[in-house]
Amino acid sequence: MSESEGVRRTPLNRERVLAAAVAFADREAGGTDALSMRKLAQELGVVPMALYKHVASKEELLAGMVDTVVGGIDPPAAGADWKGAVRERILSARRVLRRHPWAPRVIESLPAPTPAVLGHLDAVIGLFRAGGLSADLAHHAMHALGGRLLGFTQELFDASPEAAPDPRAAAQLAARYPHIAEVAATAAHAEEGGTAVGGGCDDQFEFEFALDVLLDGIERLHLADWTSTGARRAVR
Amino acid sequence: MSESEGVRRTPLNRERVLAAAVAFADREAGGTDALSMRKLAQELGVVPMALYKHVASKEELLAGMVDTVVGGIDPPAAGADWKGAVRERILSARRVLRRHPWAPRVIESLPAPTPAVLGHLDAVIGLFRAGGLSADLAHHAMHALGGRLLGFTQELFDASPEAAPDPRAAAQLAARYPHIAEVAATAAHAEEGGTAVGGGCDDQFEFEFALDVLLDGIERLHLADWTSTGARRAVR
């Protein structure tokens, strides 16, 4: 009684709403799909419409959630070569966003980037420029990195084997897609002594592999004084 | 009267449902977000529940739509080096999927890959293997390519300038994110004589740039007899 009805506890504000929404999405299996204004309101001990005094709409709520988590990315480590600095900053972003698996999908679904995302992108471009890359090359590098700038893995589907439920179905799959089967088999062997014992792929390794291929390629272009106009001309 | 009530026109089947759904999503601005079972039923002159005699659920409908469009990707061109062949197949996928802008998001939202997607992936792995790449390297190459295998651009947001509505806001943006502003400015200049006159970025160029960086990097690793176990050891 002391709190539940008495003092009309701290009157709710934007930050508390966003924090509760992030916590909810982190906890629930469905992430933001499981999040509804009604459930969030219930969690805060308030009626659904009360939320609209603090966020304009569900979309704005999602944008706020994104900004909250992206804002938590570490500032760039000073010093080091540009490649190492970019690598560190991206891996740092990845560390943060992996704690919020719903974030990639939400970020991509927003109609415009949030300020914190823009800030992150700006910082990465800054690292490229400080390393001597042309604005032109930095631009295309940013496009090439795409979602990886925030640590997203660009998988086409969830490659976890989820216990390979049924050897019958697995055999049928292998017969229809022999190359996939072969690759899956080697992957399973290769990782027996690696970090991912249970089968499936080592996300972190795959991410760093792709990131390094991209950064190395960009470095090579930089050293060769690549320009997009030259590349365009070469195509014709 | 001859048709509308008389002969109970062709009794609807899975293919017609899927085709209508694809056409609807292609036509409507919101893509599959604008698609509902009710609207699709209305379009087919039928009551919503009738659709459930042909698709098990909305999710299954979406999977069917994906399979319909992904199934339309050209078979791989024979001959040529593996890099060219992979490049061609991916650009072919891109050509198809660009006509269905809703497809990337739907494919990523499905809990499991559809058969046509698996077939496409299998074919690409086959090209790698035929070119002499190890199963190990092919595996990591597939992860690195990720969504690009189907021609997705992995943009963090829509970079089209949408008419830069307000120079005031633009200036403020430039002040807060100087590196982004600089890069955007160079991009705008660079493309004045290029394919994208109106500002914004040339999607196709960005896509091919990233694709070539990745494929060239993979080729280099192949020629250096790269193995993942070696790479893992090197990290420690």
Add this chain to the structure above:
DNA sequence: GACCCAGGTGTACGGCGTACACCTGGGGCT
């Protein structure tokens, strides 16, 4: 004491996916 207004409430609307019971008409059996 009068007023204001930030912030919480209650009700209602139109939309969604889909479970479930029902009808209906043509085709295959005996």
Add this chain to the structure above:
DNA sequence: AGCCCCAGGTGTACGCCGTACACCTGGGTC
């Protein structure tokens, strides 16, 4: 001929969603 079956379309209903709009309420300002 008479029967039944059942694929395929129907109607109703449930519980969820986001949110518009009118309303109340209690502390703060003049």
